[in-house]
Amino acid sequence: MAAPNQLDPYASPRTFYGSELRREREARGWTQEQMGERVFCSGAYIGQFESATRLPQPELSRLLDGILGSGEHFQRLCHLARKTRHAAYFADAAELEQQARTISEYAPMLVPGLLQTEAYARGLTRSALPSASDEEIEGHVRTRLDRAGLIDEPEGPDVWALIHEAALRTPVDGPGVMRQQLLQLSGMGRDHRRVTVQVMPFVEGPHPLMYGTVLLMTFADAPPVAYTESAHSGQLIEEPGVVAKYRRSYDLARAAALSPKASLALIESAAKDYADP
Structure with a gap:
């Protein structure tokens, strides 16, 4: 620094x-x-x-x-x-991602942004912003892909992605896009040394993080933070006691999820379900 x-x-x-x-x-x-x-x-x-x-x-x-x-x-x-390409409510979290040593995310309905393919990101953006121009859509997609490049940087963070099975079963832009996305997700979990992927299966039922998206970040020289998000808003949480509660909930949810090995098998099985007939 x-x-x-x-x-x-x-x-x-x-x-x-x-x-x-x-x-x-x-x-x-x-x-x-x-x-x-x-x-x-x-x-x-x-x-x-x-x-x-x-x-x-x-x-x-x-x-x-x-x-x-x-x-x-x-x-x-x-x-x-504070002028940024990101939504105003996400600007601080996006900035902190660049400094994080670890990023742990729970995603209830979508593949996390750092692990999305271009086609999947485009499909999500079109559904979220139906009135946006093609230029606006492509700008959002490029911003998301630029974020994803963080994982491959030499000093990039360790990423732990905890994804609900619903994200695997919710089709985005057709079977081809979903199959490509799930194969990339499993590939990242298998081959990338700093990426761990787990799936929370439907059969697990209620769990501590079922209310929404949670992002936890730790840093080399600063206290950890949490970030929560809904459709059009987000909140960066820095209060140590609250961040600790989110950390505890994340650990409990991670313990209840499938192991990384079983998670990748489920993701690859879901990808086969999207194969063209």
Whole structure:
């Protein structure tokens, strides 16, 4: 992680935000801890913004403008820095994915985004955004595939995908697309050294994560976080006690699921069901 004084302030809106925050803090003789106390967060959290390792947050920027008497300076910089190809509610989670050492996801109805094929991602996007233009659809698909490239990076995260059997049985864009997707999913589980796939079978019944999508991330030098998502909204959860509860629920669900070996056999069996007649 680059130290704040090593950052080029003009490299990006985010680094400019960080350099401005550091400049204002040091002009007042405050430590990061002292500034954090004034805006109800830790000094380490302030340090993440100064070093540009974390996207600026709208509410924090409003509080900073208040204590610094800077009008809407940091709120405007925040708006500029948060421009992203991702949905606004997912922007912070997408950013943290790039820094994560481990990513553990439970997906109740869909193959997780990091493991999707292009055709499968396109089919999902068309169904979710029926009024979108072809250009918009392709933009979303490209963004999702770019995310998936994270897995193959030399220092990429370990990925644990826990998928409900419903995701295997819900056809997306025809049998050919589904067969290709399931074969890729099983291939990743078999051949990729950092990817583990498990399936929660229908016969298991209720389980601790049955209420929706959950994404858990851990980091080398920051506390773990959880992210939950529904159709048009998502929530990043950083409260340690709540994150710990999600971790516990994930561990219980993972223990109830099929073993990785049995899961891959079920995925490959489902892929055969989508074979062309």
